[in-house]
Amino acid sequence: MAEPVTDILRRALRLVEERRADAYAGMAGSLDGLSLAVSVSVSDCLVLRGAEGALREEPVEGRAAIRISTDRDSVRALLAGRMTLNESLRSGAIELAGTAEALGHGLRAFEFFVCALLRIDEAEQLRRELER
Amino acid sequence: MSTSAATRTALLEDADYWRGPPADVGGGWPHKEWQHFVIFGGEWTILFNLNLDGTGAARTITILDREGWQGHVAHCRNPRFRPGRLDATFDQAGMRWRDGRYEIWQHGTGVRLEGVLEPISTPSLTHNIHLGPGAHLSWCLIPRLLASGWFEVDGQRVPFEGRLAYHDHNWGRFGWGGDFSWDWGCAVPDDLASPWTVIFARMNDRARHRTTATSVFLMKDGRHVRYFRNAEVRFETEGQMAPRPSGRVPAAAALLVPDEDHDVPRWTRFEASKGEDTLSGQVEARRRGQVLIPADNDLCRIVRLNEVHTRVRVEGRIADERVHFEGPGVLEVVRG
Numbered sequence: 001m002a003e004p005v006t007d008i009l010r011r012a013l014r015l016v017e018e019r020r021a022d023a024y025a026g027m028a029g030s031l032d033g034l035s036l037a038v039s040v041s042v043s044d045c046l047v048l049r050g051a052e053g054a055l056r057e058e059p060v061e062g063r064a065a066i067r068i069s070t071d072r073d074s075v076r077a078l079l080a081g082r083m084t085l086n087e088s089l090r091s092g093a094i095e096l097a098g099t100a101e102a103l104g105h106g107l108r109a110f111e112f113f114v115c116a117l118l119r120i121d122e123a124e125q126l127r128r129e130l131e132r
Numbered sequence: 133m134s135t136s137a138a139t140r141t142a143l144l145e146d147a148d149y150w151r152g153p154p155a156d157v158g159g160g161w162p163h164k165e166w167q168h169f170v171i172f173g174g175e176w177t178i179l180f181n182l183n184l185d186g187t188g189a190a191r192t193i194t195i196l197d198r199e200g201w202q203g204h205v206a207h208c209r210n211p212r213f214r215p216g217r218l219d220a221t222f223d224q225a226g227m228r229w230r231d232g233r234y235e236i237w238q239h240g241t242g243v244r245l246e247g248v249l250e251p252i253s254t255p256s257l258t259h260n261i262h263l264g265p266g267a268h269l270s271w272c273l274i275p276r277l278l279a280s281g282w283f284e285v286d287g288q289r290v291p292f293e294g295r296l297a298y299h300d301h302n303w304g305r306f307g308w309g310g311d312f313s314w315d316w317g318c319a320v321p322d323d324l325a326s327p328w329t330v331i332f333a334r335m336n337d338r339a340r341h342r343t344t345a346t347s348v349f350l351m352k353d354g355r356h357v358r359y360f361r362n363a364e365v366r367f368e369t370e371g372q373m374a375p376r377p378s379g380r381v382p383a384a385a386a387l388l389v390p391d392e393d394h395d396v397p398r399w400t401r402f403e404a405s406k407g408e409d410t411l412s413g414q415v416e417a418r419r420r421g422q423v424l425i426p427a428d429n430d431l432c433r434i435v436r437l438n439e440v441h442t443r444v445r446v447e448g449r450i451a452d453e454r455v456h457f458e459g460p461g462v463l464e465v466v467r468g
Contacts, residue, residue, distance in 0.1 A: 084391045110387075121189060121207040
């Protein structure tokens with residue numbers, strides 16, 4: 001059985017924290033005081049909050065400031081280059097919700113996250129695991 | 133082996149070996165180095181690049197244009213090579229120098245490849261090409277080879293034999309994202325019997341407000357017959373390619389760049405003259421892919437290496453001999 005997307009995301013976050021302190025600090029700073037919910041399926045969810053220079057996982061309850069909803073195939077299409085981020089958003093393959101200000105912070109955190117993973121060799125293995 | 137081939141082999145072994153990071157690493161920009169091969173297949177073009185990225189790690193870039201670009205960037209944590217030698221193994225890819233020929237292979241993810249490339253031109257070296265403050269690059273150029281082998285994509289193997297190819301080797305100290313950009317290209321004739329090969333380059337600062345160097349090399353039968361540089365060469369461009377590349381590697385890096393850009397002109401033209409000698413080239417950009425590389429000096433910036441399949445027409449007169457050929461080429465446009 002394939003590993004849940006949010007478990008792979010947790011491992012990716014740990015990699016960024018361990019290997020790219022600059023990017024991790026950028027992510028935590030961008031999300032400072034904000035909660036971010038990633039929902040891939042009913043049982044495949046993750047909520048993060050930026051606080052005191054770190055990202056902490058919180059229970060899945062209430063309404064997060066930034067809400068991302070997608071599915072495994074859409075994430076795979078995005079990472080394989082079959083769809084761009086803009087196309088994914090326009091087609092609804094990835095749904096975003098939140099205030100414009102919160103989404104701006106979320107986008108900045110996302111940029112730090114991806115930039116860090118591009119510089120970490122082991123991230124390629126995580127991408128392959130998503131393909132399973 | 134003929135005498136000329138033996139001489140060529142000796143020259144090449146003296147010029148094209150891996151340098152590796154200098155013992156005195158000091159401060160400043162990291163050491164970077166790559167061995168780059170282009171094979172022109174007629175209906176397709178392959179670029180294969182073994183690349184030391186300055187951190188001790190390495191990457192192999194293998195991309196194929198066949199009605200569109202595709203490929204893969206493989207990371208290698210422990211590249212195996214010896215400074216002073218030409219052989220190198222980067223995990224499932226590598227190069228070997230045997231009996232005066234390069235052997236290259238890529239057995240990992242993406243486009244698989246095996247090839248034997250026989251140099252049919254003499255190498256040339258250019259040192260200390262300026263790439264912004266404290267940054268420089270050296271360039272070993274072997275502009276014409278004959279390539280045989282196969283590549284495999286999506287389980288389909290395509291053999292090839294006696295195809296024209298290009299090889300170069302760069303090393304130096306610089307960082308991606310530094311104060312430079314470049315337009316570089318090479319072209320070979322459709323007709324294998326035609327003796328001509330041309331290579332051209334224009335180096336700029338990153339914002340392209342200032343051109344720092346230009347060059348055009350013309351080869352005949354594998355020998356350098358004319359080298360034009362700086363004030364002897366003028367470039368101009370016209371139009372723009374379709375704003376969307378046909379493929380980007382690594383695909384995940386595309387999340388950080390706009391879907392569309394205007395990096396590559398539809399036409400690049402150069403005019404070179406020195407004394408009575410003249411040479412002009414018209415380079416039509418046809419399809420482009422992008423290799424996306426994280427900048428060394430900015431965490432959130434991506435440098436775009438546009439790799440473009442081109443159609444090139446070259447005309448001129450050198451030492452009272454007419455130069456004329458048309459054929460495929462590759463144009464590399466670095467931006468970002």
